[in-house]
Amino acid sequence: MNDEEKEEKRSTVQAVDVCIDVLLDVAKNPDCRLADIARNIGETKPRILRMLRTMERRGLVRKSSSGTYRLGNTAIVLGTAASTQVDLVRIANPILEELGQKVNETTQLRIIDNGESLCIAKFEPTRDLRVHSMIGRRRPLHAGSYKILLAYLPPQVQAQMIPDKLERFTPRTITTRARLEAELKRVREAGHCVSRGEVSDQLVSVSVPVLAFDGSVIAAVNIAAPAFRTQDNDIPRYIALLKDASRKISEGLGW
Amino acid sequence: MNDEEKEEKRSTVQAVDVCIDVLLDVAKNPDCRLADIARNIGETKPRILRMLRTMERRGLVRKSSSGTYRLGNTAIVLGTAASTQVDLVRIANPILEELGQKVNETTQLRIIDNGESLCIAKFEPTRDLRVHSMIGRRRPLHAGSYKILLAYLPPQVQAQMIPDKLERFTPRTITTRARLEAELKRVREAGHCVSRGEVSDQLVSVSVPVLAFDGSVIAAVNIAAPAFRTQDNDIPRYIALLKDASRKISEGLGW
């Protein structure tokens, strides 16, 4: 371990850290087995077994009769409590719903987390064909309209957020740093970002930033819709509605 | 520590156990301070500080600028994943919503957890005056219509679930073991339970059991409504709708 890592981990509890790894792994892979978890996170089976037992006793995970693990009731309770405690999510939820009802499409709230974009709230309309969304899903920052999260960062922070290799998802994905930076400049000036098929061919997504009191960007609201039913003249309307929603969220947060 | 406790705690990880205590305490008391948490769960401040730091680094909790703690984004992600992984909750949610829309009142799903009833799913209608409900809220088993959870237990299990002292909430609360057992017998024969003001004066609540494949009771669905707008002739309708919902949940679970 180098000095940097030593500094990072000073005065933390390893067992808790590993236990969080286990929880996240179970969250990602429902019905996983002890051996899988141990392999995934690179620990020994006895260690993970002890942790799973502890968490099972507290209802954080559940062990099925076939020996596979899932998250448990306590995790639901924690999560529900969390969504009422995280201001951003609590405020945004009804606003996302109102917006989504209005345009009858999927809406999302995304933040930067660990160099990726993370969905922390969403609304899906009740129509047969809609964009599927999932809280907790992570996406790279360079593709799709939530690249807007990068656009307002201080230059050097932005630079280190952009990985050297930009993965390509579709022919329209931006994969060179130069083009991405040019696009980010344009996005910053426009105040919104429209992505047509950068992540998935058939999808259009439009994002605007959610501003903190000091003008910094703390999240992005977006509308995601199938390309075939999104006409060019829908876009300005979407942008206006998104800006309205974004403003309401900022106000709700007390700014 | 006596032998029993030793046996209980064999091959678990103490640090994880304490960390769950911390999480649950933060869930219960948003914006709590380090010293409060340490006091609440009877641990030293440095220990809790180390844990909070570890969890904060992973986004499980958030520390505000004023030094208070709340649950964080990772907790939301975990909770959302959990509600899709716990079959009972995943299946029950849309059914609870449909039921709640039909009667325009609050509906809940409750299970037995640790000698109490625990709300693990709910629906609230969008009307001004409604019964408030909260996932994670615990209630004693002897009061209110969810006492039905006790009614189908094997006699000796039931006996040890009923505490010696039955807390009184209202004049109508059952507080003697004999009366409670008589009531449970009646409930078991009727297949439903109606509570009028046992927990709170102004509330009526009706519960029916959710059955597993073997006929054992795994949960209770209930409708909770203000007493003034619940006429006697509403009750049979509620019971019928509840039984219907309960059957759908059982079927959804594959039974």
Place this chain on the structure above:
DNA sequence: GGAAGCGTTACGTTTAGCGTAACATGCCGG
């Protein structure tokens, strides 16, 4: 202006809990 709270740091001691190794069990293929 001190007393009492807070969060935080440092450090030496100890015990929690780690990993190794061995075991029981189930499943598959030869």
Place this chain on the structure above:
DNA sequence: CCGGCATGTTACGCTAAACGTAACGCTTCC
């Protein structure tokens, strides 16, 4: 039918992770 390989599980001795004590500044409130 039996060995091979997977699984989950247990036992145990060793070690270092992390615990608690004590002391540190800081703020807040009498």
